[in-house]
Amino acid sequence: MSQAILKVEGITKTFPGVKALDNVSFDIRPGEVHALVGENGAGKSTLMKTLAGLHRCDGGEIFYQGAPLSLSGPLDARRKGILLIHQELSLSPELSVAENIYLGAWQTNRFGMLKKRELRRNATTALEALGCGFGPDVRLGTLSVAMQQMVEIARAEAFSANVVIFDEPTASLTDSEKDQLFQTIRGLKARGVGIVYISHKMDEIFDITDRITVLRDGQVQGTVDTADTDLNQITRMMIGRTLDAYFVKAKAEFGDEVLRVEGLSKRGLFSDASFSVRQGEVLGLYGLVGAGRSELVETVFGVRRADAGRLFWKGREIDWPTPRQSIDMGMALVPESRKEQGLVLMMGGRENTSLPHLRRFSDLTVMNRAREMAVYEKYRSALSIKTTGPDQAVSQLSGGNQQKFVLAKWLCAEPGLIILDEPTRGIDVGSKSAIHELIADLAEQGLAVIVISSEMPEVLGVSHRVLAMSEGSIVAEFKGDAMTEEHLIDSVSHAREPVAAE
Amino acid sequence: MSLTSTDIRSGSHLRIGLSWLLRNHIWVFLALTVAVFSLASPYFLTANNIGNILTQGAFIGILAIGMTMVMIDGEIDLSVGATLALASALAIGLQTHIGIWPAVFVGLLSGAALGFLNGTLVALSGMHSFIVTLGGLIGIRGLVFVYTGENALMVPDFSYTEIPEIYLGPISMTAIIFFGLAFFFQWILSSTRHGRETYAVGDNIEAAHDAGINVKRHKIINFTLCGTLAAVCGILLSMRLGTAEPNAGRIWELWTIIAVVLGGTRLQGGFGSMWMTIGGVLTLAVLRNGLRLLNTPNYVELMVMGAVLILALVLDKLLKRQEAT
Known part of the structure; x- marks a missing residue:
């Protein structure tokens, strides 16, 4: 068993009111794919953001190649060989592929001019190592999402990364693109890169990873070898019960x-x-x-x-x-992208719930708060939505609770x-089954769904x-x-x- | 924002008050400027001068009310200065032909019509309101010059200028109208369907549309309100001055935007209130008045105001960051 390349020991990160990471320890070995799973809000994002230099932890230590690691920011992490590949790609569509690979880390000559030729040459090497079918001069915006992702991965080559963290990399890929991505991941792995793989999709995790670490409420529930476990065990660790009642x-x-x-x-x-x-x-x-x-x-x-x-x-x-x-x-339509279409994020749950029905909650044109409040309370408790109050901005709620408000908003019209x-999509297992139960409930009440x-x-x-x-x-x-x-x-x-x- | 929520849980009134102040920090700023000028000038904190500040501030204030509505919608109206000039010119110029009150009414109507036109263009063309109303700013000003023949128009009968000369103690009619309108529009924002829609449209236009809100009609209404309020301002100005200058209200749209933004209403929409705008308007008025009392040269005044605006925005950003963590 080889020495861990990155070792996290007892790190803690607190946000006001939430302990996002609580004494978390785990390690990444060179040449392994290590899955990080957990419900939304379990602390996966916080953990990887800490590793990539976006957050600073409150306690505990991170060892990188045997020495304590301190990062000044994401670029510092990248330069030291730790690369985070975001779910929503962090690239600039108007720049060329080469410029994107080195985004923020462009080499310049002594007059502050970009060393274009060098940039281009290095980018070409990185792209070729990955077997990308496009050159460094293409404008990024013209590429497909999967190709853009390859550009992010090319950074791993360009910065000779030792650790690459993938956050939900297959979220917007087709099946064949996914296979390609997995090949690339296996290639990185063969070269001794340590890979952290974060995903909600269990089949992928069992397909590509070597070990699985499960997080729940900011604490590590355990690390297991993928070969020795099954879906039921992982789910049990994630939510504390089995999939049967799913x-x-x-x-x-x-x-x-x-x-x-x-x-x-x-x-x-x-x-x-x-x-x-x-x-x-x-x-x-x-x-x-x-x-x-x-x-x-x-x-x-x-x-x-x-x-x-x-x-x-x-x-x-x-x-x-x-x-x-x-x-x-x-008729009620609950759209796919909650943030873009479903909710007014700066408003609280009460105002979001009543938004499509303002006419019902107003006399002439003046809002009737009591009536609004009563209906809000009815659906909040019926869907067991967790908030600190009717006016807590929904942007502060978890994905599951946001989704429930989107539902509440439409249910209160009592649609047919x-x-x-x-x-x-994108909500944790617990909320998922709550929503499945709700769908069954609605149908039994005579709704068409x-x-x-x-x-x-x-x-x-x-x-x-x-x-x-x-x-x-x-x-x-x-x-x-x-x-x-x-x-x-x-x-x-x-x-x-x-x-x-x- | 998470600060607010934890506060409510801990139940401390002091901290709830503190978080209100964080969101309405302009009032702290206002108190600070008042304190500074009170110490700097013996003439500042007198009933007479306070009355002056309120009257001077009321003109930008009335414009700022409409601007706040439009800005919470995520839009902007650069044409308010020109609109007020047109309304003031019509209200005075038409008096010899149709009498005082019909002329005033036509002035008001012109503002409403121009606001409606702005709103319709923005809503239907999909162009950004910055561009549409920038066109309005230039075009309407041109119209004013055409109508006035590049001369200042005089009222035929100076009894017109006595109409707003009603005082409640040191507070003028103009100031009372400003506060009345501000309270009324705050009520609209917080308690009516239209107000709720304004925030929804400004914060997430897609969600508002999907919720069945007629976004286009909604925006047209707010632009029309903004234009009408600009006309109200123009008419009050014409009453105060007795003349209508073709250059009246030039760059007032900028002062208006500064007042609203200073108050804390966000340019990108979805957030703001009339309380904030009143605070912004008063702060701006106090600064101008105080600096003049201290005999500050005009250009220094401009520099101070510019610096204050940047400072207020930096403060806003810092507070927001603190709220976010």
Whole structure:
């Protein structure tokens, strides 16, 4: 067993009111991929930010190559050979690939001019070592997300990194891009680089990592060899219980049809989509990112106008609604990106909950706080949302609690149909199952529910019926026993192949 | 912000008060400037001078109320100075033709119409309001010159200038109108649907749109309010001066923005209040008045004001950082 390249001993980091890291110890050996898992808020981000020089810890020590490490900032960490690859890439789209690799660490000559030729040569070497199919002069913004990620990884070569930390690297990659990334990671590993791999996706963790460290509430629950463990053990360590109670499906008692869509098309986004959903039914919509799922439901909701198609609401054909009309009709859309579309972050939970229903909570035009407060309290306790008060800015809440407020906001309209777009993306396991239970509850109360998800177990676990979407078309429908992961993958990948061959 | 939440838990009134002050630090700043000038000049802290400050501040103040609405929306209106000049010119110029009150009404209407036009252009074209109202600033000023023939217009009957000469102690009618409007708009912000929408649109326009708020109509309303308030300011100014100069209100839009930002309302929208704006307006007025009492040359005054603005913004940033950790 080789000596650890980076060793963390008993570090502690406190933010006001929260102990983000509590006496955390772990180590990274050269040539290993070490997974860091835990629910949101368990302290993963804080830990890696501390390693990458973005935070300073309050107590404990970090040893790097045998000596105590102190970092003045992220650039210092990079120069010393510790590289953090963010989930949201930290690159500048207007600069060239070479300039991005050396972002902030450009070598200059004595007049302060960039040493362009040297920059370019070094960048080329780094890119070639990774086998990237593009050169150093390309403007970064023209590359795909996966390629941009390669540019970040090229920094590992350029700075001869000894430790590379990946934060949710596959979040926005397709399957083939993911395979490529894994190859790159294995390449780094073969050269003796120590790798920290942070992810929510358990299959990836079991695929690529050698050891797993589990964090919960800022404390290390344990480190295990990946080969000696299984999903159940890890989950138990993460949340203190097993996966069995993970998915709850609503009873299959359906009422009248709520929404029917026929031949909906929008050029460049989706074509000829038809489906319907009934009271008490959970309809799953599965597809990879970019398959047109979100665009489809947004169009039904009225965010954009379709080119063709017909819409029936409770059996009657209707004109294309605006979002306001959809809401009034009893439709609710819970969007995928909470921050961009769902919540007003500077406002508190109370104001966010009432935002789509201001008319209901106001007399003439004056807000009625008592009525607003009563409804806020009702949904806060029904969804067991944790806040310090009705006016605590939602930006301070955890991802799970934010998502619950997004739900509260739409539920308080008492809609007939609720569309949930990736309802559990980026939230912790505990909140996830709370939301799954909620979906089942809603359906049993007679709501029609549409759930969009790119997580197969989730979409199969909560839905009565699943539509598979690919390249803008609904390619298959499964129900009952036909609802299996194999079928779903099959339907989606067959539709993709001819396109990929072009 | 997390500071606020922990405070509430610990239940200490003192600390809640402290966190209110952190968010409304302009009042601390105001108290400080008042203290400094009181010590520096014996004429400063007199009822008469305070009355003067309030009246002088009221003009920028009325503009600042509309600007605050627009700025919480995440927009800006650079055309308020020119709009006030037009409203003042119309209110005086038309008096010989249609009488005093109809002329005043037309002046008000012109402000509302220009605000509506600004808002419509911003909402429908998708251009940034900085550009749209920059065009307004130049274009409307041109219109004023055309209308006045580049001359100052005089009121035909000087009884017009006596209309606002009503005092409540040392406080003028103009100042009372300013405070009245400020309180009214604070109430709109904190207690009405429109106010709630203003914050939502400014902080997260997508979320507001998805929540069914008619964002375009909403913005047009706030720009119209801003234009109307500019006209109110212009008319009060014409009453005070008895003349309408084509150059009236030049660079007042800048003073207005400075007052609002000084108060703590954020340029990027979603955050602010009339309390902050009143604080900003008063601080600005106190500074100008105090420096003049000390016979500070005009250019030094400008330098001091510039420095104060930067200082206030640095303070704001520091406080925000402290709140964030």
